[in-house]
Amino acid sequence: MVVQGRAWKLGDNVDTDQLVPGRYLSLTDPQELASHCLEDMIPRFHELARQGDIVVAGENFGCGSSREHAATALKALGISCLLASSYARIFFRNCINLGLPALTSSEAISGIQDGDEVRIDVAAGAIENLTRAFRCSAPPLSSFLIELIEAGGLTAYVRDRLEARVPAPREKRE
Amino acid sequence: MGMTMTEKILARASEQAEVRPGEIVQVSADLVFGQDTTMPLAVIEFRRMGAERVFDPDRVAIVCDHFVPNATVLAAERTKSLREFAGEQGIAHYFEAGRGKNYGVEHALLPEEGMIWPGMVVVGADSHTTSYGALGAFASGFGSTDVAAAMALGEVWLRVPETMRFVYEGELGSWVGAKDLILYTIGQIGVTGALYRTMELVGSAIESLTVDQRLTMCNMGVEAGAKNAIVPVDPETERYLRAVGIREVSIYNSDPDARYHSVTEIEVSEIEPQVACPSSPDNVKPLSEVTGTRLDAAFIGSCTNGRIDDLRRAARVLEGKRVSRDLRLIVIPATQDVYLQALREGLLEVFAEAGAAVSTPTCGPCFGGHMGLLAAGERVIATTNRNFVGRMGHPESEVFLSSPVVAAASAVMGRITHPDEVVR
Numbered sequence: 056m057v058v059q060g061r062a063w064k065l066g067d068n069v070d071t072d073q074l075v076p077g078r079y080l081s082l083t084d085p086q087e088l089a090s091h092c093l094e095d096m097i098p099r100f101h102e103l104a105r106q107g108d109i110v111v112a113g114e115n116f117g118c119g120s121s122r123e124h125a126a127t128a129l130k131a132l133g134i135s136c137l138l139a140s141s142y143a144r145i146f147f148r149n150c151i152n153l154g155l156p157a158l159t160s161s162e163a164i165s166g167i168q169d170g171d172e173v174r175i176d177v178a179a180g181a182i183e184n185l186t187r188a189f190r191c192s193a194p195p196l197s198s199f200l201i202e203l204i205e206a207g208g209l210t211a212y213v214r215d216r217l218e219a220r221v222p223a224p225r226e227k228r229e
Numbered sequence: 230m231g232m233t234m235t236e237k238i239l240a241r242a243s244e245q246a247e248v249r250p251g252e253i254v255q256v257s258a259d260l261v262f263g264q265d266t267t268m269p270l271a272v273i274e275f276r277r278m279g280a281e282r283v284f285d286p287d288r289v290a291i292v293c294d295h296f297v298p299n300a301t302v303l304a305a306e307r308t309k310s311l312r313e314f315a316g317e318q319g320i321a322h323y324f325e326a327g328r329g330k331n332y333g334v335e336h337a338l339l340p341e342e343g344m345i346w347p348g349m350v351v352v353g354a355d356s357h358t359t360s361y362g363a364l365g366a367f368a369s370g371f372g373s374t375d376v377a378a379a380m381a382l383g384e385v386w387l388r389v390p391e392t393m394r395f396v397y398e399g400e401l402g403s404w405v406g407a408k409d410l411i412l413y414t415i416g417q418i419g420v421t422g423a424l425y426r427t428m429e430l431v432g433s434a435i436e437s438l439t440v441d442q443r444l445t446m447c448n449m450g451v452e453a454g455a456k457n458a459i460v461p462v463d464p465e466t467e468r469y470l471r472a473v474g475i476r477e478v479s480i481y482n483s484d485p486d487a488r489y490h491s492v493t494e495i496e497v498s499e500i501e502p503q504v505a506c507p508s509s510p511d512n513v514k515p516l517s518e519v520t521g522t523r524l525d526a527a528f529i530g531s532c533t534n535g536r537i538d539d540l541r542r543a544a545r546v547l548e549g550k551r552v553s554r555d556l557r558l559i560v561i562p563a564t565q566d567v568y569l570q571a572l573r574e575g576l577l578e579v580f581a582e583a584g585a586a587v588s589t590p591t592c593g594p595c596f597g598g599h600m601g602l603l604a605a606g607e608r609v610i611a612t613t614n615r616n617f618v619g620r621m622g623h624p625e626s627e628v629f630l631s632s633p634v635v636a637a638a639s640a641v642m643g644r645i646t647h648p649d650e651v652v653r
Contacts, residue, residue, distance in 0.1 A: 144425050
């Protein structure tokens with residue numbers, strides 16, 4: 056999977072409250088969530104972001120609340136890949152579960168400025184900054200996670216598993 | 230080679246003799262739950278998975294606590310859909326404000342309801358699920374799709390975490406409690422200090438804490454990035470479990486030769502009350518460095534500090550006092566049981582007479598949802614867990630995190646205040 060787009064560069068510790076503020080958590084429609092993504096940090100982000108764009112962040116990206124709304128909003132905006140020095144664990148899982156690749160590389164962060172055009176070969180972990188001729192690599196995701204992303208995320212993966220499963224008689228618990 | 234508590238629980242739940250940090254394991258879940266902002270997404274994904282029935286209706290819980298009592302028409306639609314899902318699936322553990330014997334903020338409610346015990350694997354669609362480690366359970370937060378999968382399959386995949394052991398020794402000073410210990414710890418290690426790891430909290434100072442207070446500490450483990458936080462089972466745990474009707478438990482305490490990522494010793498007698506300043510939970514300062522900071526609001530409540538123990542401490546400070554004319558105070562008991570107990574003990578009267586707005590249980594203000602949000606430029610001192618930019622309202626408002634006694638004293642003075650200044 057190769058993705059390419061404009062880089063949106065964020066700082067360290069961008070929390071999921073920033074990605075989707077608490078006041079919108081009753082929303083479930085991905086497009087409605089997308090329309091509020093990062094709105095207190097980058098006004099009109101949802102209008103500016105284009106299909107394929109890449110979000111680049113520093114340490115502890117997606118910290119705080121477990122709200123999957125944050126990953127859902129990014130995906131609905133068409134964000135194709137995340138790059139960060141590190142991720143908070145729930146947010147990382149949520150991204151992978153939704154089929155949104157999230158690569159880890161501190162080197163990439165220092166070689167990419169806001170607005171740069173970036174191309175990423177997700178499976179290989181190869182990152183190329185087309186604006187300033189910079190290349191580096193990120194540790195590729197484990198084969199299990201790539202499989203999950205390529206299956207379309209955890210929902211599709213579980214659907215396959217449920218379909219394959221022979222219905223077992225329900226056990227009685229004491 | 231021995232194992233830590235967390236490793237023992239994950240070994241049991243993955244049906245293995247032992248597990249080691251870094252291994253990916255598939256573990257069975259003993260309790261899967263979500264709340265009114267995360268569960269609607271989980272139900273959507275559950276249906277998209279083609280799942281028809283939850284793996285075990287007795288091991289699934291739904292707690293409507295964030296936008297309750299329904300703050301908006303949309304929130305009302307969400308709770309209605311969850312009520313219907315619970316009915317359809319036969320989920321008896323469905324909680325919503327204004328119905329049933331007990332309800333309220335999930336991480337205060339589920340332990341009170343006797344739904345948490347040592348050795349469990351708890352999968353919660355809420356980051357503060359880490360709270361339940363206070364009762365010796367493995368408990369961690371997940372997103373909605375993970376919870377949907379856990380509802381369908383009864384299991385979840387996990388990487389076995391390294392354990393960081395924190396040893397708290399010594400006697401706590403006056404007006405110093407669990408909140409100060411965990412804020413101090415997060416201030417020391419930072420918001421990524423325990424990323425992906427377990428925080429195991431031990432030592433004589435932890436043994437001296439009630440389960441209510443241990444819940445406060447484990448609750449905030451996630452603010453240091455932890456996968457879970459956990460406290461060994463001891464006589465205080467057993468007392469609490471008996472009181473909520475749990476008699477027989479298996480204990481999974483760490484072996485003496487367990488391997489740790491690190492061991493940190495903390496002498497608690499030297500710690501003064503702590504305050505996390507805007508806008509990160511690790512921007513922690515001793516109270517004496519921030520006293521005098523002007524405030525517009527104070528909030529006592531939440532899954533971090535809305536239990537009876539917290540309200541008793543706050544009432545000690547507020548008894549016979551009035552909230553400053555320059556500030557508004559909101560007090561929210563975390564559950565209906567806490568509310569009733571506080572009512573019987575006269576605590577609600579203390580708060581009301583002081584001028585506080587006392588509300589029925591809700592997460593409302595803590596996550597900037599509803600009930601007492603902040604305008605631009607306003608400052609609040611809150612007993613909650615996060616002080617991110619805009620967390621409790623306008624992006625230009627500011628949140629200071631503290632214990633209930635510091636929030637109470639600050640409410641009386643209208644500025645950040647040491648309780649000694651108010652209670653003489």
